Amino acid sequence: MAESGGHGVGGAAGVMGGSAPYARRGPSPTALGRWLKGERLGEDAAIALAAGRAAARARARMIGRRVLLSLPALVGVVIVSFVLTRALPGDPAAYFAGPAADAQSIAEIRAQLGLDRSLPEQFLVYVGDLLGGDLGQSISTGQPVLEELARRLPASLELTLSALILSTLVAVPLGVAAAARQGTWVDHACRAVVTAGVSLPTFFTGIALVYVFYYVLGWAPAPLGRLDLLYFPPEPVTGFYTVDAVLAGELETLRGALAQLALPAVTLALFTMAPLARMARAAMLEALGSDYVRTARAAGLSPTRVLYGVAFSNAMLPVVTTLGMVFSFTLGANVLVEKVFAWPGVGSYAVEALVVSDYAAVQGFVLAMAVLFVALNLLIDVIYTLIDPRTRQGA
């Protein structure tokens, strides 16, 4: 078996790409560089650094810098999504004028939608609205985009999160097992299994699962969105039906929500296992081959302790990074799964909007996802600093 060390890690993020040098800079490169070069920090500086206050300040600075760094990307997203939507073929005015509309009514609608103005003008209006917190109104669903996103986002998030939890619970142990038995059939089998999972188009997996578990076996409930008709959605607190059901103490509803969640979550999880397992394996191999693991063994720590307490905890760092990448990727990719399972999430919303050139909806969706992406990366960064002390030295 030929996968270990840094290079393995580089490629191992799978679909989601490498070690995320753009998204995650971790400690400032020069500081890290100097640390790698073995430069020691002054003794007293070291003590000061260890002090929590300085670390917290450094972290706050780091977050601030990351937010600033992500602003250009958001601006880019706003511009590109605007241009892209305008480049979409078709005339929304004609489309929404409905059947039997004549040229005059189309023109009326065009004016109503503000599409009769020049593109720069439209852009300024759009940006102005955006700054005022107004994402506009979707013409295809007739709802304010913000409202619609707010209602649908929890659905997508709930699906994505459960899929990822599921996927992590399966993939990480698989990756660890593969690394612990590197080169054996266990290793190859793990690789084959997770690769097979990522080899199937999600919509196909979804439909196949529905066919088998609902249509043929009848184990799963009808794929009708988030909750069977028998139940009413729980009082919205988080927007996650499962969580809200628990908060409201409605266990029946919880069961219903979980039952609906099962198949789509499994579909997505199958698809996301590969990068996680790959990364877990590569990171685990690297950790297992490291000097500190040897030290731990030489110090007499039990094999379990060495494997989980030392190697695993270190190997989880790159996995967390991958998890962030996979998460944002999945949020975008569950479009197809949502379609199959009639899941009322943002993905299916975006597809419908795109097909009918519903500018505001597409732009709103893209922007929301971009903000989510940025926030997510920030969160991962923070988690990373929390678990990896090396990143705390700040600027």
Place this chain on the structure above:
Amino acid sequence: MTALLDVSDLRVEFATRHGVVSAVQDVSFTLEKGETLGVVGESGSGKSVTSYAVMRILDRGGRIAEGRVSYAGVDLRAASEREMGAIRGREIGMIFQNPRAALNPIRKVGRQIGDVLIRHARATRQTAHDRAVEALRAVEIRNPEARAHAYPFELSGGMCQRVVIALALACDPRLLIADEPTTGLDVTTQKAVMDLIAGLTRARGMSAILITHDLGLAAAYCDRIAVMKDGQVVETAPSAQVFARPAHAYTAKLMRATARPGARLRDLLETPKPEAPRPAPGAALLVVESLAKTFADGVRAVKGVSFTIREGESLGLVGESGCGKSTTSSMVMRLLDPSSGRILLGGEDIGTVPAAHFPRDRRRGAIQMVFQDATDSLNPRFTARRAIADPLMRLTALGGRERAAKVEALAEQVGLPLHLLDRFPHQLSGGQKARVGIARALATSPKLLILDEPTAALDVSIQAVVLNLLADLRAELGMSYLFVSHDLHVVRLLCDRVMVMRGGEIVEEGDAETVMERPAHPYTRSLLDAAPVPPALAAETPLMETARCAP
């Protein structure tokens, strides 16, 4: 009295892609209570594998194929994994090379020590912290309470090594195995760490195995020395005896090749050769004036140094890690733009040509460099031939056939067998890679060759050959050298003059012999003191009593 550790006929095999290879065979040695055994040998001779076999922490694919390892009468080969777990850390402690990497990077050092204490029931969860601080105090770490809360990356290399020692000794083992505990540390730190280890083992009446390839170190700290070669112990004898009367030819070769005071370059070689003549210095070739470099992040790596290298002269630059040696040489090399100062080559200021444009400058060929890490400095995708030809292609107007001839001539010049020219770097040994690097540097017939610790990564015997090669080349080609190193003995062998650098400044400069014999600056003196001095060989001077040798 039975030996504390008794290893006999040990053979360790590894399952590799080429089938099973045996890394170590027929290794036998014993270790008495309170004794310190040095294991010396060149890289790959099986020193580490032997120690790992004793601890039964061989890498995946490795197994003890034959032999007996008994510790205090317990057969370690037959012991269960559970029993081994109890022995490791409590009975036998181990220290590794590269201390920073040997510590779990995301756990506070105090906790790491605490983990071991708890594991061996030397502390409870409640007392673990206090006991860990005690252990840290025992290794003479200043302010141990605060250090216990530090992560490894917050500590210097020397401190990390102390922590590793604390970790290894936390449970009062009776045997300590130290696998190259000081490689990668500065000479001054190295001495402090070794003194600490020696002091602690002596105070606690422990036995120790010190693995090293530095004969001086072994001689200074060990009672007996085992010499390993190709997976076998070729000789075991008391230290003094090994040096005085090496029984095995290999041992003699090793001794001989070690740079030491009083020896001349040729003395290092197996087969004596006439000393290469040192060319008489000519006119000033390189004049450096108040050269300074401040990096973007504000680090003032070099704070205004001035020196002159004359034609045919060899100037040594010594100093501890991080003092700015490489930065200085990079600037002279025109790989890095100085913040201020002038670099005059043959009277022309080359410092004004931006580093980014210098590759195309006509004077590029005049200054070349041999790098510290031969492996790193060779493109893994280029064969040796291509690596040597590259500067010829870029900097000379030679045609294809002439170039091929020149490459072979260069290879011959540096003593590289021609059949090796089509190999990739990973197919060459360390010494061969060093030769490729030198041949490449010579390709453009430079006037000034900068040698940035060219032998630091090499075994002593290869180092001896390479140093001699460099001396011969200088004599032959009349080049000037700027030789960067932190090994004072080596510098003395090759250089006419020496500069001592500290914190980006030159603190002392002078004739090599003078600086070595009568250092003016206290810093130079401390450097000299810290360097372990291998005993002189029998053939040269009578055996010196090794004063620092542990009883």
Place this chain on the structure above:
Amino acid sequence: MTAATPARPTGLRAFLAHGAYVLRDNPVTLIAFALFLFIVFCAVFGPLLAPYDPLESNAARALQPPSADHWFGTDSLGRDVFSRVLVATRLDLAISVAAVALSFCAGSAIGAAAGYWGGWVDAVTGRVVDTIMAFPLFVLAMGIVAALGNTVENIVYATAIINLPFYARVARAEVAIRREAGFAQAARLAGNSDLRVLALHIFPNALPPMMVQLSLNMGWAILNAAGLSFIGLGVRPPTPEWGIMVAEGANFIVSGEWWLAIFPGLALMLAVFTFNLLGDGLRDLVDPRRRT
């Protein structure tokens, strides 16, 4: 290491010997390469081997289950599914290879420049890549195809664009860690300009880890095209393409015509599976350090 083995094989022979070694070393890689050859074979000879015209419809034999005549059954227009699956290989392979080649070239050039020069080059390309990454990628691909029209070229472009950040990132990271490497310095000393150092010395050494990315993306490119087909933005009918066949066939599963989706689905899965597994083998193959 044996010091003086005489006359090592050179050039192509050495490469082949190395290849043989890599394959022997790892059964999974061996299988992957065998499958890959099989896929390439189908792509090249598929149209010759197909028993029926993949486009010829025949209402009389519509929706027949697999039989001796029609191994994979027939579709709703009576076309032979086996022939269509076979013939589709070429197009699918072409789409993924073209998309990956494009994004590999563009992405690695951008990433390598960013990694090598850093500074504002890095800042600008970094922001561009960030912007692409911040998009929900599949939706971005949909948008591009919808905006430009659903032709094969546009599918390729869209797939290339959304894959680009991954190469840029890997290339940037791999180049950055080698920027100050000894051999890069040595190359500068040898008179190589920055561009040459980057292109001829550093970049080739960054290839092995990128190979893994390459193969993963090949698979992903096919899946992406399939997803676009499912949304209706894929290759135009009646061109046979696996994704569109699965997408259309998916609607027939519930009505019992499973063969419409299963067979192209299996072909798709096999291809993606092969590409994914191929990565490690490819990396070993281009990595000279693995030559012995």
Place this chain on the structure above:
Amino acid sequence: ADTVVMVMGQTINSLDLHRTGTNRPSYQIAVNAYDRLVEFGVKTLPDGSLSYDYATLVPGVAESWSFSDDGLVITFRLRPEGKFQDGSPITAQDVKWSYDRAVTVGGFPSTQMRAGGLESPEQFEAVDDLTFRVTLKRPSKLSLPDMAVPVPFILNSRLALANATADDPWALEYVHKNTVGSGPFRVTRWEPGQSLVYERNDGYTSGPVPQIARVIVREVPSPATRRALIERGDVQMSFDIPNKDAKELEGTDGLTVNTTPVENAIYILGTNLNFEPFKNKLVRQAVAWSVPYDDVFQTAAYGRGVPMHGGKSFTPETIEWPQPFPYSTDLDRAKALLEEAGYGAGFEVPFYIDLSQSDWMEPAALLIQENLAKIGISAPLEKVPGANWRTASLVEKRLPLHLETFGGWLNYPCYYFYWAYLEGNLFNSANYRNEEIEAMVPKALHLPVDDPEYIAMCKRMIEIAWDEVPRIALWQPAVNAAYRDMTGYEYWFHRQPTIRGWKRA
């Protein structure tokens, strides 16, 4: 068990038909939650299924109506007991406000109103609380039926006005999200993209109170899932199912599949006269002779609907519409015609279909494409996304060869011809112009159906359409619904589920 769960594939994007951008599936709100002045009756078809009856108009909000002698004034008498869902009485002011709204908001509603001669608010007058009067510019047979289509639904004007603003005098925002009608059902929950719940209006006054109390509409985009749901009995009604499912589900235990051909609708192959070769009638005829009608009908329509080919004569005997075109598959003849037209060597023409209607367009197009190739016409297929389709095919009319569909709500041949054969009119995607037709249609539109002149004109129009074939009829589509454990399904011309008659078994 007084609840019906229905699945459908599309999204309801507004509760207000008058609003700009309201899509077709949303028309069902106007049908189920609102009333009109008059409604079409319901009849039993020969196969026992129920259908709306174009021939009879029954009272809605109005209990009676009368025409003035010159046919220019229609006076409606509202039901005195008529109540909105909030309990307030339905008055003539409400009706006038609703009619004013329909003709003023523009877009499709106003266009549809114009078809019946209902163009401006001056035409509508609330004489007293219960009397409403409409004045026409000229008498037309279209006027009264046009009042029974979904568009002129009656809103509770007081409630609406209470939620109107200066910017939004017609309360479009409020009505978009709330139903303010008098219909048999009220919408109690609406989550766009997910579901919509109808609850029975127990105080319904414009007809019998429905039997079922609740209808839950779920949007399920995947047709496969919809099929699984109805097959497994998790839902009672799957509306507008694909022909294939209809064919295969027929005969499934406990499941009723209803297929009704859509009146006045044809799926056609359009040959755009902007495209040089299609300017030649012979080329169009050649194309018409080359279509593999039977295969298309079996493969694309799964035999659902009515074939529209193989008519015996080029002269129509009746004015029934649609009736089979006199073409069938005859490649030799097609080739000969092409030769004659001077296109013996064939030509290439892009063939456009709509992405969102690819379920039928794609198989049909592929089969047609294959046969066209046989007579030397190469027709590469282009799929146009939904948003662009309308613009390209109907507004800009720039698609050389394409598939289209049109069905007139008002079931007269002249109405069809008005939209589909008059130059510039929306559904004339072929850019066809024929002077005779241009002259006849405006006249025929308003003539009574039994007028001999009307019959003659219609026959002539049909004859021209057959001879010139800018639109080549493929078949008359059908709307399919599958249901179980319920009865009372009715087919309606607007192709929306009309739930008032539904009953749970």
